[in-house]
Amino acid sequence: MDLNFSPEEVAFRDEVRAFLVAHLPEDIRDRVRRGDDRNVSDDLRRWQRILHAHGWAAAMWPVEHGGTGWDKTRQYLFEIECAAADAPIQLPFGLKMVAPVIMRYGSQAQKERFLPRILDGSDWWCQGYSEPGSGSDLASLKTRAERDGDHYVVNGQKAWNTLGQHADWIFCLVRTDPAAKPQRGISFLLVDMKTPGIRLQPTKLLDGGFEVNEVFFDNVRVPVENLVGEENAGWTYAKFLLGHERTNIAGVGASRRELARLRRMARECRREGAPLIDDPLFATRIAQVELELKALEVTNLRVIFAEARQQAPGPEASMLKIRGTEILQRISELQVEALGARALAYEEDVGGDGEDVPRAAAQYMNLRKLSIYGGSNEIQRNIIAQTILKL
Known part of the structure; x- marks a missing residue:
C-alpha cells in the first residue's frame, strides 16, 4: 500500500495551510493553544461560520447537502492541518454524528430543516445516548417515549451529556416498545432543548470544569415528525452513528x-x-x-x-x-x-x-x-x- 500523498493531495494540504494562516482568528488560536475553553461556545460557532463562508463547513458531507465532496484523504489532511494550526475542533455531534444519520435515514423534510442549520453553525447539537447503568450496554436504556396523538411523551434521564449546556437540540435514543427485545424497541428522536420539561444538571469533573451534564426529561412532548426513520428501528441508526464516531x-x-x-x-x-x-x-x-x-x-x-x-x-x-x-x-x-x-x-x-x-x-x-x-x-x-x- 502506497502511503505517500499524490502531488494533488500535497497541493491541497498547502492550500489548507494557507487558508488557516489567513482566516483562523488569532484570539481563537491562542485560546486553543492555551487550552482555555471558557469561550468555547462562541469560538466553535464563530469558526464554523468562517468555514461555512469559505465552503469548507463540512469536509465529510456530500456536495448535494452542502458539503465539500472531498474524498477521505482530503478530509484526513484537512483535520490534521487544522489540529497543527491550533484551530478549534468542529463540533462533532451535529456534523459527524446526527447529520449522517439524517442523511441516510431521515425524511426529506428533516434534511431540509436540520442540515443547513448544522452546516452554518446555527444549531448546536448534543448526544442523548448513555444513561445511569446504560453506557456500554446501551441496549438496556430505560428512557421511555410513549405515543400520544401526534407527539411522543418522553420521560427518563440521560448521563454524560457533553456540552449540552450550549445545545439547541439533542438526538436521543428512547424506548418506544418496552415489550420488545432490548435492541428492537428503541427509537431515534430529535428533541428541541427548549422544550418544557427538560432540565440539565451539570456534573463537575476532576479538572474543575463542567463539560458534561445529566439531562432529565419530565413529560417532554416531542412531535412525531421528529422521529428519524421507523419507530423501534433506532438501534440500527445508533450502530451506524457509532461506527462514524469511532472512526473519527x-x-x-x-x-x-x-x-x-x-x-x-x-x-x-x-x-x-x-x-x-x-x-x-x-x-x-x-x-x-x-x-x-x-x-x-x-x-x-x-x-x-x-x-x-x-x-x-x-x-x-x-x-x-x-x-x-x-x-x-x-x-x-x-x-x-x-x-x-x-x-x-x-x-x-x-x-x-x-x-x-x-x-x-x-x-x-x-x-x-x-x-x-x-x-x-x-x-x-x-x-x-x-x-x-x-x-
Missing part, C-alpha cells in the same frame, strides 16, 4: 499537536541543570509514543482507503478508538511528568513564563474519559476478539 475518534491530529507540545516541554524543562530531552530514558519514552502514533496513522489511512472503496468501518474502527485514546492519554501523562509541579499552575500563576504551562494537569485528568466514551475500550476489545480472533 482516533484523534491523530490532536495527538500530533500534543506530541509537538511535549517535545517543546522536554526542551524547556530542566532536570539537574540539563534539558529533560537530554535524559536518555525520557527521550526514549517520547520516541516510543511517537512510533505508536505513526503506527496509528498508518492504520487510520488503511481505514480511509477502505472507506473510499465503499467498505464500512469494521473492527478497524475499534482499533483506532483503542489506540488513539491510549496514545493521547500517554502523551498527556508525559507532559505532566515533564512539567512536574508546574503542571498544576495556570499562566497567570507563573507570570506567563511558557505557553505550555496552563491546564496540563487539568487536561491530564480530563483525558481519562477518552477510554470510556464512544464505547469503552474494554467493549472495543470484545468486538475485536469476536470479529477477528473469532473468540
Whole structure:
C-alpha cells in the first residue's frame, strides 16, 4: 500500500495551510493553544461560520447537502492541518454524528430543516445516548417515549451529556416498545432543548470544569415528525452513528499537536541543570509514543482507503478508538511528568513564563474519559476478539 500523498493531495494540504494562516482568528488560536475553553461556545460557532463562508463547513458531507465532496484523504489532511494550526475542533455531534444519520435515514423534510442549520453553525447539537447503568450496554436504556396523538411523551434521564449546556437540540435514543427485545424497541428522536420539561444538571469533573451534564426529561412532548426513520428501528441508526464516531475518534491530529507540545516541554524543562530531552530514558519514552502514533496513522489511512472503496468501518474502527485514546492519554501523562509541579499552575500563576504551562494537569485528568466514551475500550476489545480472533 502506497502511503505517500499524490502531488494533488500535497497541493491541497498547502492550500489548507494557507487558508488557516489567513482566516483562523488569532484570539481563537491562542485560546486553543492555551487550552482555555471558557469561550468555547462562541469560538466553535464563530469558526464554523468562517468555514461555512469559505465552503469548507463540512469536509465529510456530500456536495448535494452542502458539503465539500472531498474524498477521505482530503478530509484526513484537512483535520490534521487544522489540529497543527491550533484551530478549534468542529463540533462533532451535529456534523459527524446526527447529520449522517439524517442523511441516510431521515425524511426529506428533516434534511431540509436540520442540515443547513448544522452546516452554518446555527444549531448546536448534543448526544442523548448513555444513561445511569446504560453506557456500554446501551441496549438496556430505560428512557421511555410513549405515543400520544401526534407527539411522543418522553420521560427518563440521560448521563454524560457533553456540552449540552450550549445545545439547541439533542438526538436521543428512547424506548418506544418496552415489550420488545432490548435492541428492537428503541427509537431515534430529535428533541428541541427548549422544550418544557427538560432540565440539565451539570456534573463537575476532576479538572474543575463542567463539560458534561445529566439531562432529565419530565413529560417532554416531542412531535412525531421528529422521529428519524421507523419507530423501534433506532438501534440500527445508533450502530451506524457509532461506527462514524469511532472512526473519527482516533484523534491523530490532536495527538500530533500534543506530541509537538511535549517535545517543546522536554526542551524547556530542566532536570539537574540539563534539558529533560537530554535524559536518555525520557527521550526514549517520547520516541516510543511517537512510533505508536505513526503506527496509528498508518492504520487510520488503511481505514480511509477502505472507506473510499465503499467498505464500512469494521473492527478497524475499534482499533483506532483503542489506540488513539491510549496514545493521547500517554502523551498527556508525559507532559505532566515533564512539567512536574508546574503542571498544576495556570499562566497567570507563573507570570506567563511558557505557553505550555496552563491546564496540563487539568487536561491530564480530563483525558481519562477518552477510554470510556464512544464505547469503552474494554467493549472495543470484545468486538475485536469476536470479529477477528473469532473468540
